[in-house]
Amino acid sequence: MKLQYISLFISVFFALNFSAQEVKNTSLPKRIYTTKKLNAVPVIDGFINEEAWNAVEWSSDFTENNPDEGTPPTYQTKFKVMYDAKYLYIALRALDDNPELIQQRLTRRDGFAGDRINVIIDSYHDKRTAFVFTTTAAGVKGEEIVTQNGNNWDDSWNPIWYTNAKVDNKGWTAEMKIPFSQLRFGDDKEQIWGFNVNRTIFRLQERSLWQRIPNDQAGYISEAGELHGLVNLKSQKQLEIQPFTVLQYDNYPAEPGNPYRDGSDFKINGGLDAKIGITNDLTLDLTINPDFGQVEADPGAIALDGFQIFFKEQRPFFVENKNIFDFEFANGRDNLFYSRRIGRNPHRNANLKIGEFANVPQNSTILGAAKFSGKTKDGWFIGVLESVTANEYAEIKQTDGKTREEIVEPLTNYFVARAQKDFNERNSYLGGIFTATNRNLDGNFTELHKAAYTGGIDFRHTWRKRDFYLEGNAIMSHVTGSKEAIENTQLSIARLFQRPDATYVNLDPTRTSLTGTGGRIEAGKQGGGNWRYNGGFIWRSPELELNDVGFLRNTDEMIQFVEGKYLWQVPKGIYREMSLQVEQSSTYDFGGNLNRIRFELEGNINWKNNWFTEIGMGSSSQIHRNAFLRGGPRWRVADDKFIYAFVGTDRSRKFSATLGHVIVRSNEDVFSRNRYVFRMNYQPFDSFSMSLENEFEQTQDKSQYVTTRDFGNIKRYILGNIENDSWTTTLRLNYSLNPNFSVQFYGQPFISRGRYSDFNFVNNSVASSFSDRVNMFDENQISTDANNNFLIDENKDNVTDYSFGKPDFSFVQLQTNLVVRWEYIPGSELFFVWARGSSGSQDFEDSLSKSVRTQVFDVPANDTFLIKATYRFVR
Template sequence: MKFLITLLTVFSAFCLYAQEASQTKLPKRIYTTKKLKKAPIIDGDVSDDAWNVVEWSSDFVEKSPDEGTPPAHQTMFKVMYDAKYLYIALRALDANPELIQQRLSRRDGFAGDRINVIIDSYHDKRTAFVFTTTAAGVKGEEIATGNGDNFDESWNPIWYTDAQVDDKGWTAEMKIPFSQLRFGNAKEQIWGFNVNRTIFRLQERSLWQRIPNDQAGFISEAGELHGLIDLVSQKQLEVQPFTVMQYDNYLAEPNNPYRDGSDFKLNAGLDAKIGITNDLTLDLTINPDFGQVEADPGAIALDGFQIFFREQRPFFVENKNIFDFRFANGRDNLFYSRRIGRNPHRGANLQAGEFADVPQNSTILGAAKFSGKTQNGWSIGVLESVTANEFAEIRQVDGSTREEIVEPLTNYFVTRVQKDFNERNSYIGGIATATNRNLDGNFNELHKSAYTAGVDFRHTWQDREFYVEGNSILSRVNGSKEAISNTQKSIARLFQRVDADYINLDENRTSLTGTGGRVEAGKQGGGNWRYNAGFVWRSPELELNDVGFLRQTDEMIQFTEARYLWQVPTDIYRNMNLRLEQSTSYDFGGNLNRFRYELQGDISWINNWSTSGGFGSSNNIHRNAFLRGGPRWRAADDIFYYASINSDRSKKFSFRVSYLKVKSEEDVFNRNRYTFRINYQPFDSFSMSLDNSLSKTQDRTQYVTTADFGNLKRYILGNIKNDTWSSTLRLNYSLNPNFSVQFYGQPYISRGRYSNFNYVNNSVASSIDDRVNFYTENQISKTTTNSGSSIYTIDENLDNDTYSFSNPDFSFVQLQTNLVVRWEYIPGSELFLVWARGSAGSQNINDSLTDSVSNQIFDVPANDTFLLKATYRFVR
């Protein structure tokens, strides 16, 4: 261990001080546009005389696989403009037009041969609007941020495009409204500009403005578009009302008037975009509907920590990058929009013979986003949302009804700001969030208010080759003694831990204040080396989960990483990289909780296949939360290794196979995870994918429960055999770029069987034989109750002084399907027809995985939802 630490330290120091050749600097290419004399018809045919106002530009250079060389086939473009639109003509030459991949998909599908036009109209060298047209005429668009590190495809502006294939290759035309872009007030605009072409069958990318692979940054290195004279600000004004009809069909519950077998709902709402200035936009939503959103994947958390689900609701997904504030490694974020409109905190309090109608989600009365980026480098985002009081209607035994509140009126507020400086190579920013609930003397278990604030910065130098970045955050929650006590005792903190002398549970507190943050520095470009090192901390008192996401606190993590890149293709491979990572984790009591290292390699082969693999080890593993308030737990040291193979994605049939193995000392923990994914596109308008995952885990020390044994606490563990399987099927059929049918289906099962129960003896002992005591056959017995459940009874001293716990075996099965027909009947206006079918529940623990899934699909009644949604976008 000491040798490894020394080796890593020397290696990191060598990397930090190594002198490398400076990255390649290239002159900026400039394209000068002109005003058109006559508007072309946007039909994909670039032979229209209207395009003769300007000249073609070409001389593209390959980006990959063979960077810096001429591409297999050249690309040409023209740019014109008038008072309201930017016009772009594209010609993608190809000596074999019959091989051009015209793969149909829905919007943002990005399949087949395609061309991306990158427009940095802010000219901030960090942010760009990306417009994509495929050879099949499918459109896509993204907002690129972080100098090309992040691409957000949720942006859906109104613009026009079409494409055609001819005997010279394929051509496309674009017509982009200036109202969809953001720019300043200069008499002559200078925008960052680049064009990227992908030849799908060759997996080749070429650029108009060459960007060497060793260059740090993508948008900052783009060429320039000149000649935009006297542009007039086109303030955006879009109003999009919608109407939804929904019918639900499900198994009726006897005597329950709220579950009679079917429901019908009619709903309406409105979304709007208002251009306050040419830089800043106000987004509004009233009574939003998220009925066509794909269901969350199945998941079970045996460790007790909450599970992160990605945001899929359109209003919150669009421009989400503006509000993003990931303060630490992983999912931790000051803003997690899934909190808004969440399921109610409470259920109904029912008496015998009563039934309740409980809302599934909190109603979002309204929400507004004010966001954008100004010409002088200010990025601004403000979000305000209000969710309603939610009530459960309860039908009493005598037939009368009463209401019971299950969720209070809540206001959510988030504001985000960043300012660029140092010629757009650096920024400093901040964020503030506020959650306020109208508890009205009720809900003592909830925070009355929660506030967070943070600052972040990033500074780059030497042509963005080196960087330093960081952030720091502060949180404060206020509430009743009960609410703050619950926060202190939650699994993310566990102030009641019996052996934690550096934190104290105070039952009288009415507020809690914590901190967190991250600092990191490294090298991100130039030469073949990349490296970074940093530090993350989360204080025990930190709390973000009212409107953010925080999984765990009480951590200080040091990390380093070094990578070496082989970027020049050979006859065998296109590129390779090798990465070494190391990290250590401490709690705020100064205890070392983990030392970890990992070595990983990736290879892209010359035939477009790729492979990756790696191995590593975690040592001195201690888990403060494992025993749910009990003493610190020593887990067995482990080693892990993994590998994956990806076939050529440009083929009609492609696949991915991967394997992960984790094995600990003394055979305490074993995991094997297999994944197999296939993609198949038999013809241009139809594609399918099937993603299978099987995980087989055995853990001899899985936490079960805590029981009282006289004056002692017994932390009971068991040997779990946990098998988890999921299969996700996606079918996509596109009649044309504006009409698509999509199917999503996922059966999911997780089954756990327990045996060899034991209790903790010495939680930090190095050997499992010293950490736990196993119950003998005479000490443990199993009985079945009248309800059919099982209970284990422990007579530890064989003196009839017993304690007991429920049988923890489980077999959870979930089925989710979703069929969506989407028709964009005019640009920006859509019609959705949705059928969703789902079920979830427990199956026989003795059944096999396939039998359990089969029973859930064919024998268990499912809930069906039919939904028709129509939107119409008014644009001025």
């Protein structure tokens, strides 16, 4: 444990000692634009030729932000701002001496391609949060909510507003009309809002700002200029109701004798989404029986380590304003709220007798969900979410022709409450979160938690113009249930309390609750000068459990980390900007065991021609994995070294590509991995674009876990040498007839093939050499039977001591999705969807390409045809 405390001291000292040094950064006065009430209403057609715009003056004098910060831009930009009782009006003029070179790329909403202008409005004036409205030269609109002072940009927000753009002989122009009901602000007689305008000249990859923000500034929203002159604005409470109807036809391979899989299904569904402005600061979102048929399918993946896989949320109701409810307490994916738990697939399968068939729902029905969220003028950031999923039943057809029902998922209530409060002139905040999952088990589902609660607090404090920061959080979880449920939690792969060498935890089958903690503390420098650095400490206690409504991959960890980065931010010679970063971390378990030391060095260069290069290398040593043997003792993993390199071309060109290669090698050649990456984007003409992402990975591991068997009173942990090849391709095609009508295609074949050889069993799991950690089976100890099972005669007495099945596999999945979207009036849409997919196992002796061809052309697929219509009523 001494090394643990030394590492923690180094991290905190590194971060706080540097923070005591004097930092020089550029301090600039705030620019102010004073708007006026309009005299007449302009037509939002992209032409700034109405007399109405003469009520206010142009503002200009933009400053280049990237690549050469602080210099005049290649071409200037001008804007005007007016308002009336309900709307904010903005006129934009982007000057360009070569209008024929302006990139007018048509995309779907939020495409953000081509020449564009972002209007950034901090109507809260909290200097941390902003609403961003984007118009491209092609008239495509986009919107984002910015939080964390510019560190988080969320494009899931889809307000109703109006815009248009036109190219002329001076460049291009745009007009915006933004309802005040889509913004959030206080009730002061005269409003003062944070305000900035950002222009991107796509072909030059050049950005310029109205309010200059030097690169050494730590914040983005906090450094914006100000919009004055908004007098006597009346609260415009939002009321939007959006009913929808869905027609769905499914076609799939019929299963002989199964009445529930006769080859096709047809259903009609409907529901309602609503958005109600409770005050001008706080909004209530409602959904009843939501439908998510138009979202993409999850990508293919296989977890050979036994841990659950994180999938990104894609359902619109949960994606929008997702940042409000996020509570990432450690690093990576860990979060107290993971919305994919709501509406998940049922926990149980149907119990079938021979000759019976079942109709099991794929997902739990969301009866209803509500979100109450917003930020008040006093600095309170509030979010409350409530959702209920239904009892789910499998209908079972019995052999006598009768049917019965069997419950597979209980009625469940999910509740999340999140709050933050700004202090110290918006430079600091203190927040908290509480989540609750309650299931109506009704004497059933003894394997599930009856209730699960989590709570946490978080804080952040910045000083010296936000250049330095101290932040952290602490959380606690508490789950209750039957003895079976809590024992299952203790035995799960995230904990494995039964491990024979884990003396600091105990498996207690009589427990009916479990309480754990976790958290993170971090300090560092995020702005000012060329240096950035931070250090901190993370912990997850063995008893921590978040997976009822959160995401937690593993527990029993304490991590010390420290990072340092040097930035070259001024273009010079052949580069636009560069960075060099070094990282170090150490990981321990709660028994004080050192489980990993890791170092990494990474460099990034953005070249003068807009190409980029990323190169990194590192090593890991003293690696131990507590869960590797699935309940056995700690396993010593061979030390490894890795190197990676990525090169990308100019993304502003019609064709751009990225090539990457990752190499990992371990000591004694126990483990090796080669990962090849190829990505490309091609836009042959403005209305059509395509992207292709290819990843091919070759892995060889002499210590891949296979199974555990009993050999008398001894546990035998069987390992093997796996050669695992995986390949995934993601193709996207986008065609836009205009900004409101688009056709999108998504296709992804995925294959993972593993072949095993050289089976062995664990001898001394923590020995320094691999040859001492395992014993190889010789030819007299291992044989196979007619069913390809491996028979082990360990003591060579001609009697099989134990056996296991052949673990070789070849899994193939194909997912495609064709979506036609038409926004026929603002906020109201029609979707036409064709989804096609299949998955299954192929012959592992076949090549990867042959396995994919077989799955695509020879295996019957499932087809879904869907029409979804929405209409948004706005008041």
